[in-house]
Structures are given as structure tokens and as C-alpha cells.
Amino acid sequence: AFRELRTNLQFVDVTTGGKHSFVVTSPMASEGKTTVAVNLALAVAQAGTSVLLIDGDLRHPSVADAMGLEGGVGLTTVLLGRATPADVIQRYRNTSLHVLPAGEIPPNPSELLGAEATQRLFAGLVDAYDFVIVDSPPVLPVIDPVLINRLVGGMLMVVTVGQTHKRDLSAALKSLETV
Numbered sequence: 001a002f003r004e005l006r007t008n009l010q011f012v013d014v015t016t017g018g019k020h021s022f023v024v025t026s027p028m029a030s031e032g033k034t035t036v037a038v039n040l041a042l043a044v045a046q047a048g049t050s051v052l053l054i055d056g057d058l059r060h061p062s063v064a065d066a067m068g069l070e071g072g073v074g075l076t077t078v079l080l081g082r083a084t085p086a087d088v089i090q091r092y093r094n095t096s097l098h099v100l101p102a103g104e105i106p107p108n109p110s111e112l113l114g115a116e117a118t119q120r121l122f123a124g125l126v127d128a129y130d131f132v133i134v135d136s137p138p139v140l141p142v143i144d145p146v147l148i149n150r151l152v153g154g155m156l157m158v159v160t161v162g163q164t165h166k167r168d169l170s171a172a173l174k175s176l177e178t179v
Contacts, residue, residue, distance in 0.1 A: 058137075
């Protein structure tokens, strides 16, 4: 299923002006967005593509734990100027997948994600990798996924059968349309 999703995104990617990057989100928490982001990144890397998976959920980061990687330094460390991307990006096993964990949880995630330094960092990372996938917080509780969406080529909304409420999905889509 993730290989099929990878193929579909490669076709969608043709319309994003060469920005081979997507943010993965969901209407609410615990709907599987991190699982989808991690497995999609692995599926893209299996095709021999250089992939960067960024944990953009600066409120409840989980990518490093899910992949068994060190998560104490990462995106926030780079944005605060305490390290370079090369210092904190970790290669996942013997694959072409690289991971930028979230790092330390900041007191102001939305302000940090909306900063000009974040725009410059993401522009450089999108140029440096064939494919960039960003795990983000859910849409309804916070503005963070919208801020990240402005930095990438597209958004993938994860919904879970039997769990995602239609009203939540509708509200999330309406919120995105408004922005």
C-alpha cells in the first residue's frame, strides 16, 4: 500500500513545480500520520531515492522513537543555530533514508515554524534531497501544519476508518481552504 502511495505521489509531484516534498497530517491526533510518514519515507527510499523525513511535530515528536533513533537534537537545534543540518540528520540503517528528528520541544512551536530561518532551512533541504516528507501535528488543534505546508509542495491528509469523524475531517479541510 505504501509503494502504491509512493507511486501516486510521484505523479502528483509533477504538478508541484519540482518540489518533491509533502507534509503528512491528520484532522486530530492518533490517526496514524506518523506511521504513514515513516512508512512512506521508507517506501520512497526503497526506490533508491534520497529521502529526508523531518519530524515537524514540535509539540509531540515521535519519529525518532518510532525509528529507534536519537531524538534529543534535531530541527529545533538547527533553527536555534546550535548545529547544522549535517550535524543532526541521521541516516536510517543502510538505506537512502535520512531523518531529521524534532529535537528539544520549544515553548513556541508555531512561531519557530513560521520564522524566516525555517523557510531558508526547508528551501535548502528540499533542494538537497530528492524527496522530503514532513510529519506534522494534526490540523484542528494547531496552525503548525499550515505553516509547514507553505514550505513544501503538498499535503497528505491521513484519516482512519472507524476513528476519524466526518465533522473533524470536514472542519480540517474547511480550515485549510480558509488559509
